[in-house]
Amino acid sequence: MSRQASxxxxxxxxxxxxxxxxxxxxxxxxxxxxxxDDDVNKQLDKMGYNIGVRLIEDFLARSNVGRCHDFRxxxxxxxxxxxxxxxxxxxxxxxxxxxxxxxSLILENNPLVDFVELPDNHSTLIYSNLLxxxxxxxxxxxxxxxxxxxxxxxxKGDGVTExxxxxxxxxxxxxxxxxx
Amino acid sequence: xxxxxxRGKSAILERSLTRPKTEVSLGAFTLLFSExxxxxxxxxxxxxxxxxxxxxxxxxxxxxxxDVLVMREKNGKRETKVINVLLFIKVTVWKSxxxxxxxxxxxxxxxxxxxxxxxxxxxxxxxxxxxxxxxTLNCASFTAGIVEAILTYSGFPAKVTAxxxxxxxxxxxxxxxxxxxxxxxxxx
Numbered sequence: 001m002s003r004q005a006s007x008x009x010x011x012x013x014x015x016x017x018x019x020x021x022x023x024x025x026x027x028x029x030x031x032x033x034x035x036x037d038d039d040v041n042k043q044l045d046k047m048g049y050n051i052g053v054r055l056i057e058d059f060l061a062r063s064n065v066g067r068c069h070d071f072r073x074x075x076x077x078x079x080x081x082x083x084x085x086x087x088x089x090x091x092x093x094x095x096x097x098x099x100x101x102x103x104s105l106i107l108e109n110n111p112l113v114d115f116v117e118l119p120d121n122h123s124t125l126i127y128s129n130l131l132x133x134x135x136x137x138x139x140x141x142x143x144x145x146x147x148x149x150x151x152x153x154x155x156k157g158d159g160v161t162e163x164x165x166x167x168x169x170x171x172x173x174x175x176x177x178x179x180x
Numbered sequence: 181x182x183x184x185x186x187r188g189k190s191a192i193l194e195r196s197l198t199r200p201k202t203e204v205s206l207g208a209f210t211l212l213f214s215e216x217x218x219x220x221x222x223x224x225x226x227x228x229x230x231x232x233x234x235x236x237x238x239x240x241x242x243x244x245x246x247d248v249l250v251m252r253e254k255n256g257k258r259e260t261k262v263i264n265v266l267l268f269i270k271v272t273v274w275k276s277x278x279x280x281x282x283x284x285x286x287x288x289x290x291x292x293x294x295x296x297x298x299x300x301x302x303x304x305x306x307x308x309x310x311x312x313x314x315x316t317l318n319c320a321s322f323t324a325g326i327v328e329a330i331l332t333y334s335g336f337p338a339k340v341t342a343x344x345x346x347x348x349x350x351x352x353x354x355x356x357x358x359x360x361x362x363x364x365x366x367x368x
Contacts, residue, residue: 012206014303017245018277019204019212022322025240026216033223047215058207086208111202115195115244130212 011062011085020114027127037125044126048133056138059085067142071167072096074144075103078135078165087111091163104151107161118155126150131163143171197252199276210306217308217319231321231342238325246330249276258334262354262362265334266295269327277326278303283347293354297327300347318342324350 026047030040059065063081068074079091083105091105112128126132132148139146145168152158220233250258253272259265266285274282288294302320310317320342327350328340337355342348 013203014206014209014279015277016202016204017248018241019209021241021244022209022216022237023212024244025237026212026219028240029237043219047219050215050218051211055207055211058211086205088202088204109202111204 011058013088016088016111016114020111020116023112023130024116027125031122031125037122041124041126041129044129045133045136048130048135049137050133051130052134052137052139053141055086055134056141059138071100071103074139075105075165079105082138095164101167103165105163105165107163110154110161113155113161116155123156127153127155128161135163135165140171145169145171197248199252206303206306210308213304213319213322214308227317230317234319234321235325235328235340238322238327239329240325241322242326242329243333245273245277245326246333249273260335261365262336262358265331265336266297266352269330270297273326273330293356293359295352295354297350297352298346298348299323299350302348305348316344318344318348320348320350327352 027040027044030043031037034040034043059082063077063085065077065081068077075093079093084090087110089107089109089111091107093103094106095104096102110128112131116127118125118127129150132150135148136146147164147166147168149164150162151164152160152162154161216237217230217234220237221230224230224233249268249272250256253276254268259268270282270285274280282297283300284296284298286296286298288296299320302323304320304323305318308319324340324342328338331338331340331352331354336358338358339353341351341353343351
């Protein structure tokens with residue numbers, strides 16, 4: 001794996017427009033390929049999950065972030081390090097549940113939705129649902145089962161875009177020997 | 181009037197077209213692109229089908245970026261000459277999408293309809309290793325689609341395909357009519 005050896009901690013940047021438009025082309029294609037929005041949402045989540053599973057390795061290799069001790073720390077790392085690194089934005093963290101097992105990410109400038117407008121016949125499409133899959137997949141790889149979903153979306157006329165994250169449980173099985 | 185212009189659900193028409201300041205990581209893009217390639221691969225039977233699928237997706241991108249770039253970089257003026265539209269792609273389009281100019285733009289020696297854009301290390305292919313059994317596959321078909329849409333929507337209908345040659349070469353074949361028109365313009 002010579003590519004990995006040459007990989008620095010700094011990640012290369014690129015134009016967000018190509019990224020945004022490419023994502024838009026994907027969503028458009030899925031809307032053509034599937035009959036209803038629910039199936040598109042599922043497919044986006046699945047693709048996001050696949051990305052998350054791979055992205056976490058890249059993230060851990062670049063960021064020097066150690067194991068998070070609680071969900072609050074996880075929230076901080078996601079919002080301040082991971083989102084910043086990959087999408088160039090820093091969502092704010094709000095609405096903690098009293099038990100500390102649920103919080104919301106408020107996205108100000110979601111790069112996925114630049115210049116995007118949802119047509120009326122796709123009112124149940126969760127345009128950026130890929131992100132939920134990414135978060136779920138990445139956290140699963142660090143032994144955390146979480147539930148991720150959009151509560152609000154500016155594309156649907158809400159004031160802000162809000163992703164709700166709920167901690168379900170620690171995944172204890174299959175820990176490789178010698179971990180922890 | 182169309183409801184979406186009156187409802188005010190999105191301020192999209194009011195948005196500024198200036199270059200966005202946000203950047204995303206190349207990793208985010210390549211992971212997304214890899215998922216797209218895999219998704220397309222699951223729905224086709226051959227390499228050429230896969231390439232045309234990727235090209236279709238690229239065309240969506242090209243169709244959308246064209247107007248933005250013409251407004252932003254060209255003061256709203258479209259190109260009318262073949263050589264100028266090709267330079268627009270080599271310089272302006274490439275810079276805004278890939279952060280640099282394309283390596284080379286060449287015309288075929290034996291054919292006035294054919295041009296090549298040559299890229300040693302195309303961004304699209306950065307982390308893609310092509311399996312041996314599909315060695316003709318070139319994911320830069322996606323970029324070929326972008327170029328094809330930009331040409332077609334600028335009034336220069338063309339076919340653009342990606343090939344492994346001196347790195348990756350996008351072969352642009354213009355319609356006869358485009359070249360004939362260009363020559364007529366020259367003669368004036």
